[in-house]
Amino acid sequence: MNADYRERLKDKKRIVIKIGSSSLIHAETGRLDLRKLEILARELSDLHNQGKDVVLVSSGAIAVGAAALGMKGKPEELEKKQACAAVGQARLMTIYQKLFGEYNQMVAQILMTKNTMVNNTNRRNAQNTFQQLLAEKVIPIVNENDSVSSYEFQNLVKFGDNDTLSSVVAALINADLLILMSDIDGLFTDDPNSNPDAQFIDIVENMDDNMRKLGKSSTGSNVGTGGMATKLTAAIIATAAGADMVIANGNDFHNIHRIVEGRSCGTLFVGNKKEEFFLIDYIEKLL
Numbered sequence: 001m002n003a004d005y006r007e008r009l010k011d012k013k014r015i016v017i018k019i020g021s022s023s024l025i026h027a028e029t030g031r032l033d034l035r036k037l038e039i040l041a042r043e044l045s046d047l048h049n050q051g052k053d054v055v056l057v058s059s060g061a062i063a064v065g066a067a068a069l070g071m072k073g074k075p076e077e078l079e080k081k082q083a084c085a086a087v088g089q090a091r092l093m094t095i096y097q098k099l100f101g102e103y104n105q106m107v108a109q110i111l112m113t114k115n116t117m118v119n120n121t122n123r124r125n126a127q128n129t130f131q132q133l134l135a136e137k138v139i140p141i142v143n144e145n146d147s148v149s150s151y152e153f154q155n156l157v158k159f160g161d162n163d164t165l166s167s168v169v170a171a172l173i174n175a176d177l178l179i180l181m182s183d184i185d186g187l188f189t190d191d192p193n194s195n196p197d198a199q200f201i202d203i204v205e206n207m208d209d210n211m212r213k214l215g216k217s218s219t220g221s222n223v224g225t226g227g228m229a230t231k232l233t234a235a236i237i238a239t240a241a242g243a244d245m246v247i248a249n250g251n252d253f254h255n256i257h258r259i260v261e262g263r264s265c266g267t268l269f270v271g272n273k274k275e276e277f278f279l280i281d282y283i284e285k286l287l
Helices: 002-011 034-049 061-068 078-101 114-118 118-133 149-153 163-172 228-240 253-260 278-287
Strands: 014-017 054-059 107-112 137-143 177-182 244-249 268-269
Touching: 002 177, 002 244, 002 253, 002 268, 014 034, 014 149, 034 054, 034 078, 034 253, 054 118, 054 163, 061 078, 078 107, 078 137, 114 118, 114 149, 118 137, 118 163, 137 163, 163 177, 163 228, 163 278, 177 228, 177 253, 228 244, 228 268, 244 253
Parallel strands: 014 054, 014 177, 054 137, 107 137, 177 244
Antiparallel strands: 244 268
């Protein structure tokens, strides 16, 4: 049965890929890892050339901005975070445009906040924008609008290092696969960094309470903010919307094509669309 779940990943047509800050940044300097970004652009461009719709949810703006402004690590102050996001987002998109342009792919920037989703008009507008961009064969690149979302910063209702944002985007555009590239191989029975006996979980067929308890409110990276708990929240939303989701190691972006080819890579959460699924209810309940 596990092989059947993996095999059907080959037929996915609309794919959302989330990349965390730790997968984009040199830990020593906080600057972009350009070799990895080149691989990412090639991987996603090839998926696009196969006729698949591709959406990239990319973290990294604050970290890139902090490095550009000569700061050590991510700042704590709200104003500094927002300034870093404004500088870093522009730099990040410039790099993405250049790299994807090498493969004749057009990209577009979409910045969102939680209010984009909870407001009915804003949500419809966002959905229409995504649909039109995909129809035009453009690859949308999504991030949370950290430079202006002071409400989210101050009240701690951010999407969660883009983990939850990526699942919301997947549900919004009716994606059939969400891939979270992380700093860990997938889901384990315990934190493998502290427990050598932790067992890797290959397939999750049902997101029950026992699975949710495996989430940890921590992360192994000093540049990201989302731990396993936010990834399991993303799994709840994505699978309820009917999408399969995979958590895989972002140290090697070649894992993206391995997943889509149906190979055993990362932890696969099996989509199980709920008839009563309503995205706003999930956002308000889980965030």
